[in-house]
Amino acid sequence: MIKQERAVRTREALIRAAAESFDQDGFTVASLTRISSRAGVSSGALHFHFASKAALADAVEEAAVVVLRALTHDAGRPGSSRLQHLVDATHRLAEALRDDVVLRAGFELSGEAARVPRTDLRVSWRDRVERQARRCEENGELREDVTVGRVVSAVVAATVGFEVLGVRNRAWLAPGTIAEFWRLLLPTLASDAVVARIRPEGTLRSAG
Amino acid sequence: MIKQERAVRTREALIRAAAESFDQDGFTVASLTRISSRAGVSSGALHFHFASKAALADAVEEAAVVVLRALTHDAGRPGSSRLQHLVDATHRLAEALRDDVVLRAGFELSGEAARVPRTDLRVSWRDRVERQARRCEENGELREDVTVGRVVSAVVAATVGFEVLGVRNRAWLAPGTIAEFWRLLLPTLASDAVVARIRPEGTLRSAG
Known part of the structure; x- marks a missing residue:
């Protein structure tokens, strides 16, 4: 043993x-x-x-996916906001990309020209955002004129941008950067009543 | 000769x-x-x-910056919208990333771990977006509660995301993807009167 x-x-x-x-x-x-x-x-x-x-590299990606899964796991307490969960997941992702070298390397391998990833972290992240965006829609938290595809595209593109830019300059992964992005995006995603209940800085801590 | x-x-x-x-x-x-x-x-x-x-690699980056400069050049016709120019610049960037291997390689070199770029294309792009966002502000096209920093951060993160994701899947650089992003973002960036005049699909061609 x-x-x-x-x-x-x-x-x-x-x-x-x-x-x-x-x-x-x-x-x-x-x-x-x-x-x-x-x-x-x-x-x-x-x-x-x-x-x-x-x-x-395959093993690093597998370990990174386990981290990603934990970050984005939605306990789904009844009555809680799915949109807030999506906001929180992006904050958790940014924090983990700052602090967890296995997750960061997993994402970086996803853009490696010399190798086709076996587990593409960016694609896994996209799938998770899509699942969460669908729950937001089912929960009636998206505006009527907003499609799931539009949400997924904007959120995935911006977070992958933060990830890539954060490799050279960690300020792109600061809680304030992610919060500012949500301040800009939330009002077009959700109705005024829903937006009023969402905290763009996340509910994980007093990050701003 | x-x-x-x-x-x-x-x-x-x-x-x-x-x-x-x-x-x-x-x-x-x-x-x-x-x-x-x-x-x-x-x-x-x-x-x-x-x-x-x-x-x-230095020479590829230099050549790519020349392309980037041409793409983002703002002729600045009086009365025309600076915000429309920014929208058009992102469409031009996406199109050039699809078709121009020198520009694409220049951006890719920016994320190369084994080498510090002499001319970092992503930083050059960021600087150009910032300059353009300032012009939008000076021109009174941004909402009062929207800062230039917030616009720069969201637009640069999303476009770098499109660039990186587009390497493996060109759909991320399709005109429709860029237009959808602007459809989502424009209403929080600018007043209703300004938004009504902006074409999210760009004014370069009938792309949608």
């Missing part, structure tokens, strides 16, 4: 080290030697867990 | 071939051998013009 636990921990350390290398140097430049030494394991141990750099 | 003209043409062919390689394989994977053969010149000719792959 102890041996098995150690294997799990080694695997996790390798995924994290790979994410750090991909984030810093890009997938193509990242070297397996650097990844194994960063994880504090031998290159034999690395090859025991992962056959190739591509296999490591 | 003829010799000089040929040198100019060779340089242009190399920049275009480099852009095609960067767009297809990414900066790190792209090889100088492939670039020179793609351009139909000897590797000696390539090295006569460009000392390194990095120098070629």
Whole structure:
């Protein structure tokens, strides 16, 4: 059992080290030697867990999708606003992109020219936004003239923009940036009565 | 003179071939051998013009900025809407990202982890959107409660999102996608009277 636990921990350390290398140097430049030494394991141990750099990238993406799923999980308390949940999900995404190198590397791999992603994080995010936007519509929170497709397109494009621009300049992922975006967008998405109940700065903390 | 003209043409062919390689394989994977053969010149000719792959990337970015400048140039006819000009500029950008490999590669180099851009296309675009948003404000086309910063942030994030997502799926750069974004955003940016005069699908052609 102890041996098995150690294997799990080694695997996790390798995924994290790979994410750090991909984030810093890009997938193509990242070297397996650097990844194994960063994880504090031998290159034999690395090859025991992962056959190739591509296999490591697949594992980073899988781990990132687990993070994304947790971020966007909608407990769906009756009576709560689905639109607020969508707003909160974008704040959680921005925060995690600032702090969680595995999620950030997962998204970055999605734009890597030299490799077709097995699990495309940006597409996963798009699917989650779409699901949430449909719930907003079902819940009667969207204006009559606003289509789900229009919401998805604007929210996904802007958040992917924040993600990409945030790689070089973290200010794009600041809570204030995300809140300002929602201040601009909310009044055209929802009726005045709904907008009055939504907090563009999110309900996770006193971020502004 | 003829010799000089040929040198100019060779340089242009190399920049275009480099852009095609960067767009297809990414900066790190792209090889100088492939670039020179793609351009139909000897590797000696390539090295006569460009000392390194990095120098070629600098040249692609410079050429892309020239394209960007032309796309966003505001003739500024008196009485015309600055906001319409901004809408038109985003349509021109999306069209050029679809069709012009040099512009597309210039933007892609901006997100390349292995290299710090000398001319960052996304930052240049941001600066141009900001200049245009200020003109909208000076022209009294923005709502009183809308700041220039909020407009810049939303428009730049969304267009960079369209650019990045468009690399894998061109539908993100379709005229209809850009128009839908403006349909959503315009009513919160400008007063009803101004919005009524703006065409979200742009005034360049009958795109919708």
